[in-house]
Amino acid sequence: MKTLKTISVYLVIIGAGIMIGYVLPRLPNLLQKKYTEGEYSNFFPNQSKTVILYGTATCSFCRSTREFFKANKIDFFDVDVQTSELAAKKHAELGGGGVPVTIIGNRLIRGFQPDAFQDALKALNKSK
Incomplete structure (x- = not known):
């Protein structure tokens, strides 16, 4: 049970890291007005x-x-x-x-x- 929780926490951390790595560089473009x-x-x-x-x-x-x-x-x-x-x-x-x-x-x-x-x-x- 403890191993499953540990794996789940690591997956959440990896997922959050990937999302931050994907969103953060694009954030200025996302916040910029289209015109x-x-x-x-x-x-x-x-x-x-x-x-x-x-x-x-x-x-x-x-x-x-x-x-x-x-x-x-x-x-x-x-x-x-x-x-x-x-x-x-x-x-x-x-x-x-x-x-x-x-x-x-x-x-x-x-x-x-x-x-x-x-x-x-x-x-x-x-x-x-």
Whole structure:
């Protein structure tokens, strides 16, 4: 009986350690907002489009974002921060870091986040 209790305690400790090891590194991302609201109109080269993607040709998340927009028939500007100095400058003004950085209306979204894209597009359509 005592051996069973000891084994159970060890399993609980190991399980807790695994969960802490899994959750703790991801905690900042889990607590981070999906988007940042702001005035981003000066980042659009043309005011007729309200979606812009700052990315690279080799980024798989950028590729997924492009595919998402194309599959949902969303008209967007696609600027490569590696081939355009102006795009790299604008990306740096937005805080730089990784790609993709997507602006939909007044929302800045970092990374490939389809749910955040959908929410931003709905909010954008409501404001029109």
